[in-house]
Amino acid sequence: MNGSTLKRVALGVGFSSFFFCFLLGVPLLAGDWASTSGSPSVSGQGNAYPGTMYDPVPSTSTVSYAENDALDNRVAELEAALAKIQKKEAEAKKKAEGAPSVTAGGRIHLDAAGFNQNTTSYEQIGDQENGVEFRRARLFLKGDAFQILEYKAEYDFADTNEADGVLLQSTAFKDVYIAVKELPLLGHVRAGHFKEPIGLDQLTSSNFISFMERSLPDENGFVPGRNTGVMAYDNWAGENGTWAIGCFVADMTAEPPIFQDDDGGLALSMRGTYLPWYDEATEGRGLWHLGVSYSYRDSANDTVRFRQRPECHLADYIVDTGNIPFAPNWELIGLETATVYGPLSFQAEWFSSFVNRSNADPNLQYNGGYAYVSYFLTGEHRNYKREGGCFDRVTPHENFFRVRGQDDNIYTGKGAWEVLYRYSYLDLSEFVTEANHPGIVHDHTIGLNWYLNPYTRMMFNYVNSTLDNADGVGNMSIFEVRSQIDF
Numbered sequence: 001m002n003g004s005t006l007k008r009v010a011l012g013v014g015f016s017s018f019f020f021c022f023l024l025g026v027p028l029l030a031g032d033w034a035s036t037s038g039s040p041s042v043s044g045q046g047n048a049y050p051g052t053m054y055d056p057v058p059s060t061s062t063v064s065y066a067e068n069d070a071l072d073n074r075v076a077e078l079e080a081a082l083a084k085i086q087k088k089e090a091e092a093k094k095k096a097e098g099a100p101s102v103t104a105g106g107r108i109h110l111d112a113a114g115f116n117q118n119t120t121s122y123e124q125i126g127d128q129e130n131g132v133e134f135r136r137a138r139l140f141l142k143g144d145a146f147q148i149l150e151y152k153a154e155y156d157f158a159d160t161n162e163a164d165g166v167l168l169q170s171t172a173f174k175d176v177y178i179a180v181k182e183l184p185l186l187g188h189v190r191a192g193h194f195k196e197p198i199g200l201d202q203l204t205s206s207n208f209i210s211f212m213e214r215s216l217p218d219e220n221g222f223v224p225g226r227n228t229g230v231m232a233y234d235n236w237a238g239e240n241g242t243w244a245i246g247c248f249v250a251d252m253t254a255e256p257p258i259f260q261d262d263d264g265g266l267a268l269s270m271r272g273t274y275l276p277w278y279d280e281a282t283e284g285r286g287l288w289h290l291g292v293s294y295s296y297r298d299s300a301n302d303t304v305r306f307r308q309r310p311e312c313h314l315a316d317y318i319v320d321t322g323n324i325p326f327a328p329n330w331e332l333i334g335l336e337t338a339t340v341y342g343p344l345s346f347q348a349e350w351f352s353s354f355v356n357r358s359n360a361d362p363n364l365q366y367n368g369g370y371a372y373v374s375y376f377l378t379g380e381h382r383n384y385k386r387e388g389g390c391f392d393r394v395t396p397h398e399n400f401f402r403v404r405g406q407d408d409n410i411y412t413g414k415g416a417w418e419v420l421y422r423y424s425y426l427d428l429s430e431f432v433t434e435a436n437h438p439g440i441v442h443d444h445t446i447g448l449n450w451y452l453n454p455y456t457r458m459m460f461n462y463v464n465s466t467l468d469n470a471d472g473v474g475n476m477s478i479f480e481v482r483s484q485i486d487f
Helices: 003-036 065-098 119-125
Strands: 103-117 131-145 149-163 166-183 187-195 226-236 241-249 266-278 286-298 329-341 344-356 364-376 401-404 410-413 416-427 440-453 456-469 472-486
Touching: 103 119, 119 456, 119 472, 131 166, 166 226
Parallel strands: none
Antiparallel strands: 103 131, 103 472, 131 149, 149 166, 166 187, 187 226, 226 241, 241 266, 266 286, 286 329, 329 344, 344 364, 364 416, 401 410, 416 440, 440 456, 456 472
């Protein structure tokens, strides 16, 4: 071959080789580009050449049109179901706003007491017998309606009536009322049978008071407790103050609450409180409470009577003025203060009662008060209810429990422990008749409270009560214990 022919052969071989490589490389490059770009291969298994540098991560987006349709349908079904649930919830909420809600609850207080008297005490008030009683056994229903109304119906099945010298069980009205909320100017208005706005310890629920019984000047002493009437009340100064004013049927019994008398029997009572200091950061672990109460009472049948037990409900009345005649009305003034500083707290109240006489006899004045100190050994504090200007439920840091663990060890929780001391005083010595010898009572009470949990506690009280009257100075020691639960 000549040189020209050799050049043509070499050129043909080179062109053929290039063309062959081109035909082979295009599919490889195409497959690599398709796989690395995220497009699925024909087989749906990624690159047809696994194990090479062109082997991609298998695709996860291979969803057929049928699967897309099924997913869309499922989403539509879920959205429809959710819309149906939301509609039912809205209907239920609207129905609840138009119908009264109902919540049930109650309390059980079981007491026992033992007495030890000196000779003078026997002569003054007779033998005080040891005993056990259900101090309170209550059930209630309460709720609200239409967002502006609230109600409560509470009955005590541990009340007693005396018939022929025998105490009989009876059912008594306690809080039975209807209230309208959030009114302009007046705030709240309540009508029914409930506590008059007088006194800090009186307006603190019996579930939360520090001692088994309230102080000497409270309830039968001076403070009237529950009566039937109408009252307006609200907060002021933000949540730092409260005010309340109401008109009541004076001395209306609780079983049954019926009053008919053309000769007087109405009362006007009011109370105001203020918190000069309230530790917001600790939600009331530190506070200072001040309050004042006033009541003007038109006496039914122009008679007034004050009497009291020695801070034990199982005891007899030890001081009694009897019916004071020619007393068309009387007035009551009360001052109150309380301080909480962590586990330590102090509380005191003072009451003065002024009996206005219609005859030539001078007007009468009676006084009484108390002061007590409390300390939580386990570090808790007394909780304050700002909307009511009173104290509320104590919550232990740790509830009482005793269980055996899986490791066969016994584990316990101690609950909350509180120690207390109170001095209480009542002076009814000013009015004396031949049949009654009212005098002055001094009570010293030492208390120990064990809070098993926020709703259950045991209470232990020792009361040393001294009665000083025309018959001498009598002394009595009382040992009391209470088992209590509310729900």
